Amino acid sequence: MDEKLDFSCDYLEGAHENILKRLVETNGLKMGTYGDDSASESARDRIRKACECPGATVQFLIGGTQTNTVVIDALLESYQGVLGATSAHVNVREAGAIEADGHKFLSLEQHNGKIDAQEIEKYLNNYEEDSYREHLIMPGMVYISQPTEYGTLYSKAELTAISEVCHKHHIYLYVDGARMAYALGSEQNDVTLPDMAKLCDAFYIGGTKCGALCGEAVVVPDPKTIPHFITVIKQHGALEAKGRLLGIQFDELFKDNLYETIGKNAVDMAQQIKAALKAKGYQLLADSPTNQIYFVMDEAQMEKLSQHVKFSVWEKYDDTHTIARFSTSWASKKEDVDQLISWL
16 A cells, blocks of 8 residues: 555545445346446436436446547537637547547637636637638537536536527537536535536536546436437447446435535545645645645645655646646545645
C-alpha cells in the first residue's frame, strides 16, 4: 500500500458497499444479456422516476469517454461538430475520440470552465450568416458538463438560457454528467435531475466517479431523438454483454435516493480543503463548490507537498507556478483531509 495520501482523482476507491453486497447476492442468478434483465429494467424505472420523465430512454455504458463518443456520434450528422468550452473534457482529456468519429470540436472561450448563452448565440448567428457556411463545419450540438472541468456549476438560469438558444437554432444540448452526484451534493446547486430532463436533449448520470465500480447512465428524454440507440451502441462496440453488471449498480445507486446524497461527503471534504487553502494564502483558480479544488502552487510548494500527498498536476499557470488539483470522493475520510490540511 502507498503511504502517501491520495487526492489525485475521485475514482480511486472501488464501489459503495450496497453495490458490492448486491453483486455478491445476485452472482449465481441467471439473468438476461445486453441489459435485457430485471435489474437493468428496475434501474431504468428508478432513473426515469428520479428524472420525472417516464418515457425516457435510459441505457448503460461502461465509461465516460465511451459514453461521450457514442452519444455525440448518435446525435450528429457526419458533417456536424461539437460546440463547447476550450476546457471541455471531450476537447482536452479524451485523446481526440470524437474527432476520430469525424466530429470536429468547435471551441468557445471558457469562464471558470463555463460557456454562456450569449456567446453560443453569437457563434451560431455568425455561422448562419456566413455566405461560405456550406464549406464550414456545421455546429450540431452544444456540449457542457455539470459540474464543469473546473468543478464549477451551471445554475438553472444559465442552463435554461443555453437550452433556449440551442432549441432556437435547432441544435442539440448534451450534458456530460460524469460527476453529477457532486453537483447534486453541493449546497450551491439549483439544477435537479428533472430540470436536466426538461432542458437537455441527452445527458448522462455518472457512476464511475460517483460510487460505482464502473458505468454511466445515458438519459434521452425523448426516445425519438435517438431512435435506434442500442444499434448505435452496438456499432461502437459499447454494448456490454453482461449488462446486469451495470444495471445492478444503478439499481442500487437510485434506491432510497442514494445517488442524490452520495456526493455530499465529497463536497463537504473538498470545501474544508478549500477553506484551509484560502486561510493559508494559496491562490484558488476558481471558487469550486463541488469536489474538485484547483489552486496555484510554486515549484517549492509542489515539491514539499508531493512528499506527503498525491495530487493532479493540471497545467502551467505561468513560468514559475503550476495549477494543482485536489479531488475528494464519496468515500473520502475526514482524518485524511485533516492530515492534508496539517501539511498545507
